[in-house]
Amino acid sequence: MLIDTHCHLDQLTDPAVALAEAAAQGVTQVVAVSESASSMSAVLALAQAHPGTVVAGLGLHPAWISQQAPEAVEAGLLFLAQHLPQAQVLGEVGLDHQWATTPEEQTFQEEVLDRQLALAAAAGKPPNLHSRRCPRQVMERAITFARQTGLNAQLHWFTHSRKLIHQCNDAGIYVSVGPMVVDDPQTQQVALAIADELLLIETDAPVPIGGLPNQPARARAVAEKLATLKGRPLEEIAALTTANFRRYLSGN
Template sequence: MLVDSHCHLDRLRLDAFGGSLAAALDSARQAGVGHFLCVAVALEDWPAMVESVAAFDDVSLSVGVHPSEEGRAPTLSELVRLARTPRVVAIGETGLDYHYGPERAELQREWFRIHVRVARETGKPLIVHTREAREDTLAILREEGAAEVGGVLHCFTEDWEMAQRALDLNFHISFSGIVTFRSAAQIQEVARRLPAERMLVETDSPYLAPVPHRGKPNHPAWVREVAAFVAELRGETAEQVAATTTNNFFRLFRDAVPSAHAPL
């Protein structure tokens, strides 16, 4: 069984599935994907996101505000309240992105600190997005005591040094379709060297489809392609990587419950 540890199910392009999210999830289940973490990016969209996946007991949720969002600002009290919603297992996606909107860097840092404090108060791990903000990301995680709850640097695009520093802060590393790209040599090195017990896989769908689907709208079934590529890099079988990353997911996201009908 595989877990898509980071996807945006409310934003999937569903043309290939007759407009049906249920059909898209069925396609993923047939590919061996037994659980999905649907990740929040904006407070305005969050109620609709929760409603869109309510019928699917193999979908967990997060709550948070992406650093590039310019909508309603997160507050500690609101995020703590929403984090108590059933099936919410993580805080985020949060973090820093200085590539888009660098003029908002100070506000991003403020929001990031709020999310870490919410994670500590609720005991739920963090989902962290970082782009062109390595030192500030690590500094805030360290200063705010994020190691207490841990979490994941999702869609990892950094080098081995960054990975080591994240591991020291009690974080996991998640590989998306980017790891399959020809230009991703430093990410592939991390995938080879990463301790197995800290590794996750994801699609970040509908974005970043892996080779051989690059350029198409991504969907959760293709987490299988990511896992297979990582397995080849590590000299392991796809089944080994699937089992390892699934076990890691449920160990990290302690409130996530495997579905009774998940594929083996």
């Protein structure tokens, strides 16, 4: 089996069809991450409708945070505090310097992220982290969180720098590789640097990648490419990344 560990399932036109198409490709589990208060509700409903297939990720996305009034962010945090125990993952959370360019905006994102990580620590849920234009800052928070809580952390789409991957490997931080790996040589180089025991697969669907519409079934193409790059059978990559995801969830 294959697991898409980062997907915006609630944003797909027909999530049930997308899950069936994914299953036909061997992608039998999908982590549905959320971005806002309303998408957290949608993700919980999807997890309830597809038990065992949909893994619920609840959290407030930094780009969403930067576009809201403070009251809306507070309401989102309250919903998260109440519902995170029902989910398995905190996500999608993180920092995004495309949406936060001033020191004040960046500080606000950091404060909200720290509050979400505190909720995750209290509920015992590992985070699924976004890091656009500020990978080091997010990686350092992931490392601190893992050290302080004994829980794991996942950096999603974190395939820009081999130097940072080496630091993730040393600290035991999980990194997920998405469809960029299929055609992009730079992503391929970075993906090969991720320690075997920390490697995860994702799609970030429905974000279009490589000019193609994106859906969770595409996790198979990611796994196939990783198998080719590593010179190993697809079954081995599937078993490895599935075991990694189980360990990421369990906190060992």
